[in-house]
Amino acid sequence: MTMNRRDLMKYAGAAGAFGLLAGSTRTLFAAPSGQRKRLVMVMAQGGWDTTYCLDPKTQSTKVDVPQEAGEGITRFGDLDIQTGPTRPGVTGFFTKYASQAAVVRGISVGSVAHQECVKRMATGTRNETNPDLCAIVAHDNGNDLPLPYLILGDTAFAGEYAVSAGRVGATNQILALLDPAQAYETGGKKPYATSSAEDAIIAKYAGATRDRVQAIRGSQGYNKRRVDDFVSSIDRSKKLIAAKGGFGARGRTLAIANQVDLALDALEQDVSHTVMLNTRLGWDTHDTITDQSGFYEATFAALTTLLDQMSLRKGRQAGSKMIDDTVVVCFSEFSRTPKLNENNGKDHWPITSALVLGAGVKGGHAFGATTSSVETTPIDFATGAASTSGRVLTSSNFAAGVLSLCGVDPAGRIDGEVFDAFVG
Numbered sequence: 528m529t530m531n532r533r534d535l536m537k538y539a540g541a542a543g544a545f546g547l548l549a550g551s552t553r554t555l556f557a558a559p560s561g562q563r564k565r566l567v568m569v570m571a572q573g574g575w576d577t578t579y580c581l582d583p584k585t586q587s588t589k590v591d592v593p594q595e596a597g598e599g600i601t602r603f604g605d606l607d608i609q610t611g612p613t614r615p616g617v618t619g620f621f622t623k624y625a626s627q628a629a630v631v632r633g634i635s636v637g638s639v640a641h642q643e644c645v646k647r648m649a650t651g652t653r654n655e656t657n658p659d660l661c662a663i664v665a666h667d668n669g670n671d672l673p674l675p676y677l678i679l680g681d682t683a684f685a686g687e688y689a690v691s692a693g694r695v696g697a698t699n700q701i702l703a704l705l706d707p708a709q710a711y712e713t714g715g716k717k718p719y720a721t722s723s724a725e726d727a728i729i730a731k732y733a734g735a736t737r738d739r740v741q742a743i744r745g746s747q748g749y750n751k752r753r754v755d756d757f758v759s760s761i762d763r764s765k766k767l768i769a770a771k772g773g774f775g776a777r778g779r780t781l782a783i784a785n786q787v788d789l790a791l792d793a794l795e796q797d798v799s800h801t802v803m804l805n806t807r808l809g810w811d812t813h814d815t816i817t818d819q820s821g822f823y824e825a826t827f828a829a830l831t832t833l834l835d836q837m838s839l840r841k842g843r844q845a846g847s848k849m850i851d852d853t854v855v856v857c858f859s860e861f862s863r864t865p866k867l868n869e870n871n872g873k874d875h876w877p878i879t880s881a882l883v884l885g886a887g888v889k890g891g892h893a894f895g896a897t898t899s900s901v902e903t904t905p906i907d908f909a910t911g912a913a914s915t916s917g918r919v920l921t922s923s924n925f926a927a928g929v930l931s932l933c934g935v936d937p938a939g940r941i942d943g944e945v946f947d948a949f950v951g
Contacts, residue, residue: 563668563934564886565794565853566801567833568661569783570680571826572645573810574875576819576863580617580827581880582632582897583609589900590865591873593820604891606630613820616827624834627850629888629949631911632880632895633903636861636922639875641811644860644922648879650684651926651941658686660856660926661801663940664933666691669800671759673767677793679786680805695781695789705771733761767798783807783829791836794849810859814872819863830857834884854933855884865901878903881925887932889951895920911948920946 603625665675707720863873894911905917924946927937
């Protein structure tokens with residue numbers, strides 16, 4: 528007789544309260560272990576002005592660029608970046624990490640609606656039920672971890688892999704599950720917390736139940752896999768609970784700097800394989816475009832901390848560092864119009880740029896292109912250079928390239944040609 532999940536939970540009882548059962552779907556593509564990279568995505572949700580950093584332009588009748596004294600285009604090797612005195616963190620970041628950074632320009636998202644473009648950039652598709660890149664990479668490369676996909680920001684698309692994803696929540700609600708002392712009260716009563724002695728009794732009961740189920744119905748085939756999944760889920764949930772200290776306190780909103788710290792700990796402790804962060808900054812600057820300077824400064828300060836720590840923390844292979852097996856993508860759903868509006872702000876523009884860093888990235892270069900007025904330019908997909916015989920780079924092409932970089936086959940997940948000129 529084949530067991531279903533209800534049978535298993537019935538036999539296992541209270542021991543499965545925190546169990547994260549393995550997903551029923553199986554990995555479609557398995558790259559060699561050395562190519563299965565971790566992924567951190569940093570979303571600048573709201574729409575950044577690419578002329579403030581990643582896609583510098585010259586002031587003209589077609590485009591308005593930062594005009595503050597000291598603004599200019601700085602070259603970091605072969606990479607040209609817009610820098611200014613109010614964004615020293617941008618200059619500092621590229622001074623240290625330009626050789627490991629690839630800028631991808633001229634990504635067409637085909638819309639100017641926030642949620643639609645977030646979806647297209649995060650998933651590479653136009654379907655909100657599809658998983659985003661972090662969900663796919665977590666499922667294919669790290670589905671045996673306690674919480675394969677850790678969502679620290681406000682927006683993510685878990686899709687069919689929701690069983691492998693967990694949201695911290697805008698006010699750290701995850702702690703209500705991990706720490707009984709911070710759980711929600713029910714009927715005015717504080718939640719019941721087990722003692723160490725009671726935990727030992729539950730563990731003993733769960734072990735005896737497992738042995739009995741394995742002997743009677745779970746010794747082979749599908750049933751054995753379900754029992755093994757359950758036993759594994761208990762061990763993984765213990766590992767997740769042990770990491771609760773890194774989540775801080777319930778009710779605390781995680782700023783980008785705090786998100787970076789938690790992401791690093793989750794990766795280093797093998798709690799998670801992918802993490803989605805959100806800058807939680809007001810990038811939607813229809814008024815006062817100069818606010819973008821401060822947002823870029825905060826974002827690149829966080830990216831500097833992230834790369835600094837990834838360069839110090841241990842990687843998965845002996846003698847390696849975390850940066851050797853982790854990809855970082857910083858992106859926004861679209862950018863801002865080339866010209867200022869009547870409120871000295873900029874509106875939505877359906878073309879954006881992204882930053883790709885870390886393992887396997889062909890750093891120190893820009894790929895893709897835009898015109899002097901931030902219009903799309905056809906490019907050669909093999910090199911990323913502008914070409915009159917080339918094609919326009921879309922969010923689908925870019926997303927497929929990120930999956931390929933992480934060792935995941937995009938076929939069947941994302942339609943369209945893979946753009947991977949930035950892969951080393």
